[in-house]
Amino acid sequence: MIHLLTPEIxxxxxxxxxxxxxxxxxxxxxxxxxxxxxxxxxxxxxxAGKISIRVSDDGDGISAEDLQMAFVRHATSKVTNLSDLDxxxxxxxxxxxxxxxxxxxxxxxxxxxxxxxxxxxxxVEHGAGPLLPGLxxxxxxxxxxxxARLKFLKSDNTEVAAIKDVVSSFALLHPHVRxxxxxxxxxxxxxxxxxxxxxxxxxxxxxxVAAEMLEMIGMPLVTGxxxxxxMSRGSRDGIVLAVNGRPISSRPLLYALEDCYQGMxxxxxxxxxxxxxxxxxxxxxxxxHPAKREVRFREEGxxxxxxxxxxxxxxxxxxxYQYHATAGIPATVARDPxxxxxxxxxxxxxxxxxxxARAAENVLRPIGQxxxxxxxxxxxxxxxxxxxxxxxxxxxxxxxxxxxxTGRGITQPLLMPQAVDVEPRLIAAAADHRADxxxxxxxxxxxxxRSLRITAVPVEMPAGRATAAVQETLAALAxxxxxxxxxxxxxxxxxxxxxxxxxxxxxxxxxxxxxDLESAVDAVTCPHGRPTRLLxxxxxxxxxxxxxx
Amino acid sequence: MKVTCRPSVLGQAxxxxxxxxxxxxxxxxLNNILIETTSEGLALTATNLEIGIRxxxxxxxxxxxxxxxxxxxxxxFVSTLPDQDLEMTLDxxxxxxxxxxxxxxxxxxxxxxxxxxxGPRPDEGDRLEVALDELVSAVEQTQMAASTDEARPxxxxxxxxxxGGALTLAATDGHRLAVRKLAATGPxxxxxxxxxxxxxxxxxxxxxxxxxxxxxVIISKARNQVFFKAGTSELTSRLIDGKYxxxxxxxxxxxxxxxxxxTSELTQTVRAVSLFARDSxxxxxxxxxxxxxxxxxxxxxxxxxxAEMAADVDGSDIQIAFNARYVLDALGVIDEDExxxxxxxxLSPGLLRPPGKEHYLYVIMPVRVAMS
Numbered sequence: 001m002i003h004l005l006t007p008e009i010x011x012x013x014x015x016x017x018x019x020x021x022x023x024x025x026x027x028x029x030x031x032x033x034x035x036x037x038x039x040x041x042x043x044x045x046x047x048a049g050k051i052s053i054r055v056s057d058d059g060d061g062i063s064a065e066d067l068q069m070a071f072v073r074h075a076t077s078k079v080t081n082l083s084d085l086d087x088x089x090x091x092x093x094x095x096x097x098x099x100x101x102x103x104x105x106x107x108x109x110x111x112x113x114x115x116x117x118x119x120x121x122x123x124v125e126h127g128a129g130p131l132l133p134g135l136x137x138x139x140x141x142x143x144x145x146x147x148a149r150l151k152f153l154k155s156d157n158t159e160v161a162a163i164k165d166v167v168s169s170f171a172l173l174h175p176h177v178r179x180x181x182x183x184x185x186x187x188x189x190x191x192x193x194x195x196x197x198x199x200x201x202x203x204x205x206x207x208x209v210a211a212e213m214l215e216m217i218g219m220p221l222v223t224g225x226x227x228x229x230x231m232s233r234g235s236r237d238g239i240v241l242a243v244n245g246r247p248i249s250s251r252p253l254l255y256a257l258e259d260c261y262q263g264m265x266x267x268x269x270x271x272x273x274x275x276x277x278x279x280x281x282x283x284x285x286x287x288x289h290p291a292k293r294e295v296r297f298r299e300e301g302x303x304x305x306x307x308x309x310x311x312x313x314x315x316x317x318x319x320x321y322q323y324h325a326t327a328g329i330p331a332t333v334a335r336d337p338x339x340x341x342x343x344x345x346x347x348x349x350x351x352x353x354x355x356x357a358r359a360a361e362n363v364l365r366p367i368g369q370x371x372x373x374x375x376x377x378x379x380x381x382x383x384x385x386x387x388x389x390x391x392x393x394x395x396x397x398x399x400x401x402x403x404x405x406t407g408r409g410i411t412q413p414l415l416m417p418q419a420v421d422v423e424p425r426l427i428a429a430a431a432d433h434r435a436d437x438x439x440x441x442x443x444x445x446x447x448x449x450r451s452l453r454i455t456a457v458p459v460e461m462p463a464g465r466a467t468a469a470v471q472e473t474l475a476a477l478a479x480x481x482x483x484x485x486x487x488x489x490x491x492x493x494x495x496x497x498x499x500x501x502x503x504x505x506x507x508x509x510x511x512x513x514x515x516d517l518e519s520a521v522d523a524v525t526c527p528h529g530r531p532t533r534l535l536x537x538x539x540x541x542x543x544x545x546x547x548x549x
Numbered sequence: 550m551k552v553t554c555r556p557s558v559l560g561q562a563x564x565x566x567x568x569x570x571x572x573x574x575x576x577x578x579l580n581n582i583l584i585e586t587t588s589e590g591l592a593l594t595a596t597n598l599e600i601g602i603r604x605x606x607x608x609x610x611x612x613x614x615x616x617x618x619x620x621x622x623x624x625x626f627v628s629t630l631p632d633q634d635l636e637m638t639l640d641x642x643x644x645x646x647x648x649x650x651x652x653x654x655x656x657x658x659x660x661x662x663x664x665x666x667x668g669p670r671p672d673e674g675d676r677l678e679v680a681l682d683e684l685v686s687a688v689e690q691t692q693m694a695a696s697t698d699e700a701r702p703x704x705x706x707x708x709x710x711x712x713g714g715a716l717t718l719a720a721t722d723g724h725r726l727a728v729r730k731l732a733a734t735g736p737x738x739x740x741x742x743x744x745x746x747x748x749x750x751x752x753x754x755x756x757x758x759x760x761x762x763x764x765x766v767i768i769s770k771a772r773n774q775v776f777f778k779a780g781t782s783e784l785t786s787r788l789i790d791g792k793y794x795x796x797x798x799x800x801x802x803x804x805x806x807x808x809x810x811x812t813s814e815l816t817q818t819v820r821a822v823s824l825f826a827r828d829s830x831x832x833x834x835x836x837x838x839x840x841x842x843x844x845x846x847x848x849x850x851x852x853x854x855x856a857e858m859a860a861d862v863d864g865s866d867i868q869i870a871f872n873a874r875y876v877l878d879a880l881g882v883i884d885e886d887e888x889x890x891x892x893x894x895x896l897s898p899g900l901l902r903p904p905g906k907e908h909y910l911y912v913i914m915p916v917r918v919a920m921s
Contacts, residue, residue, distance in 0.1 A: 410832055412872065414723050415799050415898055415914040418701075459830040459872065459916050463722030464698030519850060 008103070008121055018100045021153060022049025023162035025101055025139055030170050031091035032098075033057035034245070035078065038134060039193060040178040041170075045163055047184070048156035049142060056136035064114035068126060071107070071118050073099035087281040091246055094287075104149070105142045111135040120145045164188050168204045169240045169247040172274040175200035197225055201274065205238065209272060214314040216275070221303075222310040224275040226257070228318045229264035229524050230531065231272065238272035243284055245276060249293050253277075256304045260311040262484060263397070263491065264318075264522060266529035275311075277303060318524045320384070323536040364518060366510040373501035375510050382537040388505060388513065390526035392498035393491075395516040396460055397527040400490040404439050411441040413456040420452050420470045427452065429478035436486050440493055442473065461497040469496030491527035550584075550614025550639040552591055554606055556630035556650060562593055562604040563624040565782075568752050570620050571597040581617035583665045584637075586610045589781075594668065595620060598787075600749040601668045602756055605781035614639050615662035618646055622657060668785060671767040671776035677735025679716060681764045681779055685754045687718050687729040690882040690909055695747035696722035703791040706744035709775075711768075713737065719796050720747065725875045726796055726912040733766075741768055743775055744793055749786035753777060756784045800912055801898050804891035806864040808837050809904055812888045815842075816880040818856045822846045823873035825854040832916050833873045837892065838866045846873075869895045870916045876901075879911040 019025055026043060033041045036059030044054040062070050069075050076095030079085060085093070101107055102118040108125075109116050115129025143150040153159060160183055171179040171191040178193025191203045202210035212231035216224055227238075241253050253275075261271050285296040297303050364377040364384055375386040403409045422430075427446060430437060437443070441458030454466045461469060472495070476488040499505065505513065517523050517532065525531055542548055566582055574580060574597060583594040590608035594601060616639050626648070627635070635650040639659070648655045688707070696704035701723075710717040714737055719728045757764060760780035767776040777784045819833060826833050826846035836843040842860040847853035869892055880888065885903040892899050901911040 410830065411917045412724060413896065413914050413917055415721065415726055415912060416723050416794055416796070418723060456917070459832060462698065463724045464696040464701055464704060466723070467700050 018096055019104060020149070021162060022053060022142060022159050023166050025049065025053050025105075025142060026055070026163050027166045028092070028097035028101065029053070029055040029137055029139075030167065031246075033059050033135070034170070034174060034177065035090045035092055036060040036135065038177060040180075042180045043163075043167060043182070045160070045181070045183045048153075048159040049139075049163060050150070050153070050159075052138060052140045053142070054136070054138040056134065058134040061111035061133070061135040062109075064112050067109065067111065067114045067116045068123060070109070071098050071102045071116070071123070075099070085287060088286055089244070089281045101139055104146050105144065106140040107137065108140070109135065109137045160188075165237075166247075169242075172197070172200055172204055172240050173242045173245050173247065173276055197274065201225060205272065209238075213272070214317050216310040216314045221279065221306045222275060222277055224273065226260075226275070226311050226314050227272040229261065229271075229315070229522075229529070230319070230321045232265050232269035233272055234268060234270070236270045239270065240274045242274075242276040243286070243295050244278060244281065246286065246295075247293075248295050250295065252300060252304060253307060256307045257311060259484070260308055260315060262487060263527040264315070264525045264529055269529060273311075275307065277307065279303065315522075318522070319535075320524050321531040321534045323385075323534050323540060364514040366507060366514055368507075369505055369510065373503065375505070375514070377510075377514055379535070382535055382539075382541065384533050384535050386514070386517070386533040387501070387526075387531070388503070388510075389498055389501040390530050391517045391523075391532040392513055393494045393526045393528075394523055394532055395513070395520050396497050397491055397494035398520050398522070399460070400440050400458065400494055401487065403441070404436060404486060404490060407439050409439045409441045410459045411438075411443065411456040412459040412461070413443075414454060414466075417445070417453045417455045418466050419447055420454055420467050421450055422452055422471055422474055424449060426471070426474035426478050430474050433477055433486065433489070437473075437489070440490060442470065442493065444470070458493060458497055461493075465496050469493055472496060487527075494527060550586055550616065550641075551612035551637070552586060552608045552610050553634050553636045554591060554608035555632060556627050556635045557632045559591070559606050559608075559635065560624065560627040560630075562606045563620070563627055565756055566593045566595045566602045566604050567620045567624050568755060569595040569597055569600050569602040578617065578660055578664050578666070580620055581660055581665070582620045582623065583615065583617050583662060585615040585662065586613045594665075596666065596668055596785075598666065599746065600752065600787070601785040602752070603668075603783040603785075604756075614641065616644060616646060616659040617662055617665050618657055618659045626655065626657075669769060669774050671769075671778060671783070671785070674767045674769045674776070675736065675739050675741065676765060676767050677711065677714075677716075677733045677739060678763050678765055679731060679733045681757055681760060681762055683731045684716075684764050684777075685757065686882075686884075687716070687731050688750045688753050690729045690911075691718045691720040691727040692747040692750045693720075693878050693882070694722060694725050694727035694911070695720040698722075702789055703744060703793055705748075706746050706789040706793075707750055708793045708796070709741075709743045709745055711735075711739055711741045711743075714739075719793075721794070721796055721799075724872070724914055725878070726799060727879070728796070728800070728910050728912075730908045735766075741772070742793070743768065743772070744789040744791065745775055745786055746789060749784065753784055756782050799898060800910065801891065801893055801900050804864070804893045804900070806837050806862065806867045806892040808842055808863075808890040808892070809861040809887055810842055810858060810890070812880060812883055812886060814858055815888060816877065818844050818858055819873055819876050819880065822854045822856055823877075825851055826873055831873045832870050832918060833876070834868065834870045834918070836866070836868045837862050837890075842890075867892050867895060869899060870918045871899065871913055872916055875913045879913070883909070883911075 030041060033055060038057035038059030041057045046052045074095045076093060078090040079093045103121040106119045110129035113129055113131040115127055116123060117125035167179055167181040167189045171189055175197040176193060176195040179189055179191045181189040189204060191200050198210050198213060201213055212228050213225040214228055216222055216226065241248055241250055257273055283298045288294045288296055364379045367376040367378060370376055373388045375388050377384045377386060441456060443456035444452040444454050447453040454470055457466050472492040473489045476492040477485050480488045523532060570580060579597060585592045589605055591606040592603060593606060594603045630650045633651045635648060638647045644659045644661060646657045646659050691707050695707055704722055708719040714733055714735060715730060716733045717730050757779045760782055765778040773788050775786055775788055822844045823831060823833050823846060825848055833844055833846045839862055840859065841857050843857045845855040879901045883903055887904050889902050889904040890899060895915060896917060898912045898914050902909055
């Protein structure tokens with residue numbers, strides 16, 4: 001027999017889409033607070049959110065007469081007309097959150113001198129409350145009436161981490177709002193709310209990370225900060241993307257961001273980023289996913305390229321890797337143990353990155369070659385160590401990309417064409433990119449099913465390197481179909497044309513390499529993301545040798 | 550063992566022999582020099598298993614014997630000694646070599662001679678003779694064109710062809726080719742094709758320096774070793790196994806432009822202009838026109854340079870581009886006052902040679918530059 005579901009069951013089903021775990025409660029309540037123009041939001045979580053979640057803010061609150069209405073499904077103050085849906089400027093708009101939460105828990109809400117208590121969707125108390133600014137809402141016994149959902153919650157640690165992620169994202173995206181998250185009476189996130197995004201990042205990721213972030217400036221559409229290539233993570237957890245302050249997950253935008261780091265980060269490393277795309281609400285549809293994690297852009301291409309432009313400009317201020325003695329501020333110098341190399345960490349002091357201060361007139365003076373393949377040079381900021389292979393690789397890679405772009409290559413045809421054995425799939429990959437390969441300087445003839453006859457190589461390639469270079473270059477093409485394949489191929493070609501780690505360079509060659517490196521863009525890393533140089537600042541040396549310290 | 554010799558003579562010989570010692574050997578004995586007494590004095594031998602150098606030093610032998618001494622220490626020590634009689638005595642039981650000279654009384658710990666790898670000896674094999682200065686210049690003119698890349702081992706060697714009482718040396722790295730012919734005396738029916746490591750040949754001039762006019766070349770019966778012997782010096786080298794590419798087919802047989810120009814002037818001009826060829830990886834442009842050769846190079850951020858020099862130009866005008874380094878390599882080993890350049894279009898190999906002579910030629914593949 002078919003019958004209408006009772007309102008309680010219907011509500012519980014609907015709530016399932018919005019409220020699936022404690023972190024969703026936190027997200028909905030924080031969004032409400034932000035929509036109410038709060039400047040201070042305090043979140044207190046107990047028992048991983050299953051015992052209680054308490055959110056209080058200093059926002060506009062809900063007037064006493066509206067308080068009961070707020071817990072009715074599809075009741076909202078944020079949307080009035082259908083046309084409002086075309087341009088949603090608030091984080092919430094469906095009027096489902098409070099009703100959904102109330103249907104699966106015991107909620108007590110007080111605002112503007114009134115107080116209401118709703119349990120499993122039914123109002124159990126309604127009366128006068130404390131006259132305090134803003135609103136305080138406490139959710140107790142979450143999912144107590146939905147045992148199935150309670151059973152499917154993950155471990156407490158996982159749920160707490162999810163809550164922390166939600167609050168962290170908002171703290172990063174809203175630096176002018178003060179966020180305080182306490183979990184079982186312990187402070188987990190605490191942001192200053194003074195509008196300084198670097199400080200907000202410091203409160204979430206720590207000061208060393210904050211010091212390494214580059215501000216995206218001059219692009220009104222895109223704001224936020226991205227990490228310099230010398231600072232990276234092994235996962236994408238540090239990336240927060242948002243539209244109009246709303247955290248979203250978007251594969252295209254994630255790709256757009258990571259694409260900017262192409263050739264700067266090692267395989268498997270990811271940047272840290274906080275990017276908020278400010279866009280006319282009319283040009284974006286957030287009403288796609290119940291939890292609003294996904295959005296649709298009317299002009300995705302434009303957003304995509306605006307993001308890339310902003311990130312690339314910011315990355316222009318990247319600085320080389322720096323040598324630092326033991327991290328942390330030593331209490332006494334004497335106790336300072338032997339210094340160590342800390343590549344992926346920065347100074348403990350929040351030395352604000354001076355963007356755009358990248359001095360083009362920096363001239364490195366070569367001092368010599370040490371070890372199997374490092375160059376030592378003196379620069380205006382200190383001693384510079386250079387990985388000769390990585391540095392040359394970067395110089396050649398940029399040159400090859402330039403040729404790819406302009407289509408004006410310089411090739412060294414071979415006096416004796418050289419046969420190279422390659423797999424058939426590589427021959428197919430080569431055939432697909434024949435013109436591009438020719439621009440890079442690599443020309444060939446097919447020579448049987450498993451062999452190519454190389455007739456010309458890039459002019460920089462030392463004689464005799466063709467075999468390995470061709471095999472690696474074509475493998476890069478075959479493994480990276482589509483976007484970015486040619487860049488990968490150029491990187492392989494540059495790698496095989498560059499001086500090797502261990503080759504002896506005379507002083508003239510060293511000087512030449514340093515000059516080329518200085519004028520190269522993205523010179524911080526080689527195209528595979530390994531660092532090209534390490535700076536040991538004068539200050540660092542002075543400290544070590546106890547001079548003026 | 551007990552011998553007496555002059556430190557100056559011994560020191561020089563030690564220095565030359567030490568050239569065969571590789572800095573990265575895993576066999577400790579290869580860091581040592583074998584010292585043996587012979588009927589004429591002392592024989593010093595060092596090897597890295599690829600090349601071996603042996604030198605005889607005049608000495609007065611009062612007791613025969615042999616040992617191996619650490620090359621570096623012995624060489625450094627002997628070179629500091631005053632040039633007075635040096636008496637070397639080996640205590641066979643402890644392998645301690647006592648050196649007495651002027652005020653010095655020194656002991657060096659040695660390793661038994663039996664542990665030293667017995668190198669091949671040039672007793673058997675095909676022999677021929679060449680003039681030393683000819684051979685040294687032939688090596689100099691070819692070995693720089695050999696490849697340094699181990700990926701194609703054959704090209705890291707210099708091809709030595711013996712045919713009809715003449716030697717032909719050829720080397721190529723795939724970008725350029727150098728070929729030099731020289732006369733030899735030996736069995737008229739001797740024919741052989743050897744690939745000698747360029748590294749070994751590079752040592753030849755040093756090893757044979759100061760020896761009398763002729764070099765004896767001995768090829769082992771198994772065709773896997775070659776010996777160069779002149780006077781008291783000897784260099785042996787392993788041969789590279791493999792088939793050398795047929796280089797003759799890339800030597801241009803015709804030309805549409807023939808240029809004759811002063812060698813020193815061209816060298817100096819290429820060197821100067823190539824400073825402006827940085828960004829384009831050392832590429833210089835060469836233009837031959839009536840009565841002149843014009844060289845130019847440009848790098849966007851650096852600047853550009855152009856030089857015109859008087860030249861005998863025969864044939865059609867041409868514009869061609871080369872890697873300056875390859876050109877300089879050839880100019881550096883051409884002794885004649887003038888050099889001849891032959892071109893056959895901007896994409897065909899160019900040829901350099903001493904004018905009117907057939908014994909040396911150098912072929913360079915031009916670089917293709919997209920015209921702006």
